[in-house]
Amino acid sequence: MLRKKLKFQILFSVLLSLLLGISTLYYYSSNEIKKTIDKQQLSFYTEKTDTILHSLENRYQKLLQTQLVDNYEFTFKKSALKELETIHHKEALLVHPFILNEKRDFVLHPTFNNGTFNKTDTNQIYQKIINNQEGNFYMSKGGKQRWVIFKYFKRWDWIVGYSMPRDLKYVALKDFQNKFLMITVFIVLLISILIILIVRYFLSPIEKLIVASQRITKGDLSSEVKINGSYELSQLSNSFSIMKDKIKEHIDELENRITQRTQKLSKSNETLELTIKNLKETQTQLIESEKMASLGELVAGVAHEINTPVGISLTGVSHLVEINDRILHMYENDMMTEDVFKKFLKESGELASQINKNLERTAHLVSSFKQVAVDQTSEKKRKFEVKHYLTDVIFSLNNIIKKTNLDIEVTSDETIFITSYPGAYSQIITNLIINSIRHAYENKEKGLISIYLSKDEHNITLKYCDDGKGIKEEHLSRIFEPFFTTQRANGGTGLGLNIIYNIITSQLKGTISCTSQRQKGTQFLIVLPFEE
Numbered sequence: 001m002l003r004k005k006l007k008f009q010i011l012f013s014v015l016l017s018l019l020l021g022i023s024t025l026y027y028y029s030s031n032e033i034k035k036t037i038d039k040q041q042l043s044f045y046t047e048k049t050d051t052i053l054h055s056l057e058n059r060y061q062k063l064l065q066t067q068l069v070d071n072y073e074f075t076f077k078k079s080a081l082k083e084l085e086t087i088h089h090k091e092a093l094l095v096h097p098f099i100l101n102e103k104r105d106f107v108l109h110p111t112f113n114n115g116t117f118n119k120t121d122t123n124q125i126y127q128k129i130i131n132n133q134e135g136n137f138y139m140s141k142g143g144k145q146r147w148v149i150f151k152y153f154k155r156w157d158w159i160v161g162y163s164m165p166r167d168l169k170y171v172a173l174k175d176f177q178n179k180f181l182m183i184t185v186f187i188v189l190l191i192s193i194l195i196i197l198i199v200r201y202f203l204s205p206i207e208k209l210i211v212a213s214q215r216i217t218k219g220d221l222s223s224e225v226k227i228n229g230s231y232e233l234s235q236l237s238n239s240f241s242i243m244k245d246k247i248k249e250h251i252d253e254l255e256n257r258i259t260q261r262t263q264k265l266s267k268s269n270e271t272l273e274l275t276i277k278n279l280k281e282t283q284t285q286l287i288e289s290e291k292m293a294s295l296g297e298l299v300a301g302v303a304h305e306i307n308t309p310v311g312i313s314l315t316g317v318s319h320l321v322e323i324n325d326r327i328l329h330m331y332e333n334d335m336m337t338e339d340v341f342k343k344f345l346k347e348s349g350e351l352a353s354q355i356n357k358n359l360e361r362t363a364h365l366v367s368s369f370k371q372v373a374v375d376q377t378s379e380k381k382r383k384f385e386v387k388h389y390l391t392d393v394i395f396s397l398n399n400i401i402k403k404t405n406l407d408i409e410v411t412s413d414e415t416i417f418i419t420s421y422p423g424a425y426s427q428i429i430t431n432l433i434i435n436s437i438r439h440a441y442e443n444k445e446k447g448l449i450s451i452y453l454s455k456d457e458h459n460i461t462l463k464y465c466d467d468g469k470g471i472k473e474e475h476l477s478r479i480f481e482p483f484f485t486t487q488r489a490n491g492g493t494g495l496g497l498n499i500i501y502n503i504i505t506s507q508l509k510g511t512i513s514c515t516s517q518r519q520k521g522t523q524f525l526i527v528l529p530f531e532e
Contacts, residue, residue, distance in 0.1 A: 412453035440468020
């Protein structure tokens with residue numbers, strides 16, 4: 001297995017390096033050959049084009065000598081074309097010169113030389129030659145590329161040039177590439193065979209060493225390690241035997257050391273486990289203390305809120321008892337008149353209405369406190385309407401909120417019923433509001449806290465926003481860390497947002513993220529799984 005694996009790795013590495021080198025050489029050589037061909041072909045056909053131009057120039061000079069240019073110009077042009085046609089079209093060639101006359105008709109071409117050439121057939125090539133008059137370029141025609149080189153003969157307003165298929169221009173390059181590929185395949189096959197033979201020669205003794213090492217790994221230190229091979233492998237075998245003996249000598253010493261260190265580590269682990277346990281208990285106690293402190297604030301606030309309507313109700317009942325005793329006394333002494341009785345009925349009705357109104361407010365406060373307090377100390381799931389419940393939680397915090405100059409609003413796109421842990425939602429909103437009051441606003445600064453609720457098929461999204469002073473950028477990444485606070489001097493514990501983070505991620509299986517801008521406010525985005 002090892003031989004196959006190592007053989008493959010060596011073969012792959014060598015062949016990969018070889019192929020990369022050959023590919024680089026192939027690419028470089030092809031480019032250099034292509035450049036050489038381009039240079040040679042440009043030089044060669046430029047010279048041939050110049051030869052034709054020189055021939056035409058000689059004809060034109062002879063025409064000038066006649067001093068009858070207008071009379072003999074046509075004859076001289078025809079004679080020049082006939083001479084060129086005789087020279088260049090006497091045998092079948094793949095590369096032909098062409099001449100476009102002053103009317104831009106092909107007058108020297110093996111196929112189109114009688115004015116029958118349809119100029120639209122040449123499309124872009126024809127138009128580019130006419131527009132440029134001199135130059136060389138590649139153009140596609142009929143799905144094949146052609147190379148065109150041409151020059152302008154000003155005397156007769158002719159364009160003279162050559163055109164050839166691109167494949168014909170680079171036939172030498174293609175021949176080189178084919179031969180190069182054949183040689184490459186041969187070299188790769190030859191080197192592959194040599195590598196396999198060399199690897200087989202060297203891996204056989206190495207495999208014996210592996211077998212010996214496996215026996216030593218299993219605890220067999222008595223077997224002999226002896227390998228016949230090259231000098232280097234024999235030396236390796238001897239060194240392996242010496243190493244085996246040294247290992248045997250040190251094993252007992254190592255076992256003694258390990259035993260001693262294991263005992264020390266066991267003691268250290270016991271101490272560490274006890275420390276971790278104490279830390280976890282301390283953290284749990286701190287979190288519970290924070291929860292109970294929050295609940296304590298809630299109790300104090302509700303007690304303060306209840307005191308007013310209960311006091312008013314008690315005063316009303318006392319007054320009702322007083323006027324009732326008075327009307328009873330008047331009735332027994334036959335002193336009650338109709339006006340007195342009507343006044344009694346009016347006063348008693350007003351007192352009863354006032355007592356009922358204040359007792360209803362007290363009952364609402366007690367009901368809200370009872371549900372929120374039970375939820376905060378209970379881990380049970382129940383079905384509830386989110387917006388209504390959060391409103392009750394905020395109402396229970398009224399004693400804290402009314403000491404500030406803050407408005408809190410809860411909005412929801414729709415009525416959302418879920419089956420979840422209401423106490424967790426209460427703890428989240430309570431901690432967020434208290435956190436905003438403590439950190440976002442100063443000196444009863446006016447502000448607005450907005451809570452937006454929405455849901456989709458799978459999640460509930462709760463967006464909590466305040467317009468306070470925001471969080472510093474360097475603190476933003478640490479706000480969910482336990483015990484991180486910027487208000488420790490004012491009694492901050494640094495557990496409020498950490499409790500929220502743990503509730504959301506662990507208990508509710510959701511996510512929470514925070515964004516903030518200085519002097520613009522802070523936003524918490526909470527996404528929780530939806531369960532009806």
